[in-house]
Amino acid sequence: MAEDWDPIGLQVGSLQKRIKKIMVTLDVIEPVIDEAIREGVDLIFAHHPLIFKPLKKINPDTSYGRTIQKLLKHDITLYAAHTNLDVAVGGVNDLLADKIGMTNTEVLVNRVEDQLKKLVVFVPETHADTVRNALGDAGAGFIGNYSHCSFNTPGTGTFLPNEGTNPHIGEQGTMEYVNEVKIETIFPMSIEKDVMSAMQKSHPYEEVAYDILKLDNKGKTFGIGRIGKPKDDVTVGELAKQLKETFNLQGLRVVGDLDKKVEKIAVSGGEGNDFISNAMFKGADVYISGDIKYHFAHEAWMEGMAIIDAGHNIEKVMIDGVGSILSDWLKSKNSDTEVYLSKAETDPFTFL
Structure with missing residues (x-):
């Protein structure tokens, strides 16, 4: 959802780092980094990217250079969500x-626009309800205020298990004829990974037969x-x-x-x-x-x-907002990772 010019995502550090404490901040300036060091922060989640243009040098004699140097020296990962968070x-x-x-x-x-796609998947009758429910629970089949929407057509599926297969139904070398259901449902492109994962996990077959079609229907904007x-x-x-x-x-x-x-x-x-x-x-x-x-x-x-x-600084509402979202998500994952809300002042203006 970010603008194509926007350098969001990982800015400094590694995505493989184990995180015990996250700081949420609007801006990444030297006082914020000093605060993160004092608080033992592993990851800074910022709205405004620190690195906005390609770097030509990192000079620790400048505040900008020292900020990057401190992040690296203290092994603090920096992640930015900018226009995508807007x-x-x-x-x-x-x-x-x-x-x-x-x-x-x-x-x-x-x-x-979150483009709509259609999933067409072929499932044995015995597992049709299981797959349908899994797809709906993953977010597929939402039309207006209705969820778990799908269209289902019965038919006969055929397959011949060859050498090296471990078929759920039938035996190697023998043509199988199975009563199946063709399930059709729609989903927004943004959750495709979740929908595909739900389909694979709930489907009994070793190799799942399915199609994904792009639709002209308008998705959510x-x-x-x-x-x-x-x-x-x-x-x-x-x-x-x-x-x-x-x-x-x-x-x-x-x-x-x-x-x-x-x-x-x-x-x-x-x-x-x-x-x-x-x-x-x-x-x-x-x-x-x-x-x-x-x-x-x-x-x-x-x-x-x-x-x-x-003033630009009213965007500081994201500190509490993102902090709450992260805390709830970590709690749902039974994680003991702590979320810390930055208290450093980052508004450069004073009114006289």
């Missing part, structure tokens, strides 16, 4: 929308930003004051009429200049983001849309 359900933009108090939210800018309604009646000025308190901000910048009633809010974490026009097109009364440039603000102002520039 796009993901439950990611940065959903966390921001929830924190702001938005309702009836939808994607602001479509970016990725994911994207940048969210747009929705405010929970309560509010003006632009009142909303700005709420944001200042909610995100514990020293200050923020507002474009437009402070007394304007807000009926629709758009939000995008990080630098949001590229999506102002999308917010206007979808009827937002106010657009909340960070790092808004002067001339982009002019355009919105002249078009009558308000902007609240709350």
Whole structure:
């Protein structure tokens, strides 16, 4: 789900390292690394990548070079989830929308479609229910609010077990005729690995006969930003004051009429200049983001849309959000790996 220019994933260290303590942070700067060293952290999960452009040198006389040197010296692995975490359900933009108090939210800018595929698998009648249920439990067959959807056709399967086989049914050298069921079900491409694993584990045959077909049907769409309604009646000025308190901000910048009633809010974490026009097109009364440039603000102002520039650092909501997701996942795996939430201040700006 990441943009193709985005250097997400492993940045420093090894994916084979055993992890006992994970730190979640927004930014990777030297004070954060020092905090990780003090806390005995093995893995840092960050939103903003440390290494954004190809490195030409690592100079420990600079803060950037020392940061990489400290990671390597103390055997700390660094992993980044950036635009993919912006796009993901439950990611940065959903966390921001929830924190702001938005309702009836939808994607602001479509970016990725989770393409639908069809699985056709042939199963002996005796195991059809087992395979169907396994596929449904893995996420296949979801259509709207219905799960475990499939179409089933009875038929006769034939096969001849040759030398070196260990057939579940029949014997080597003898043609077999088996009452089978052709099961057809759909699944989104993002869970293909899970669906295939469920099929293989639940199917009785040594060699499974199946087809995977790409469909023209539209899959679920994911994207940048969210747009929705405010929970309560509010003006632009009142909303700005709420944001200042909610995100514990020293200050923020507002474009437009402070007394304007807000009926629709758009939000995008990080630098949001590229999506102002999308917010206007979808009827937002106010657009909340960070790092808004002067001339982009002019355009919105002249078009009558308000902007609240709350700063890039509001994305720090991902620390608690990702921390909670990781903790729940580790608990489900009966893991004793600890999740630590970074407390280091990473906002470079001070308001006077």
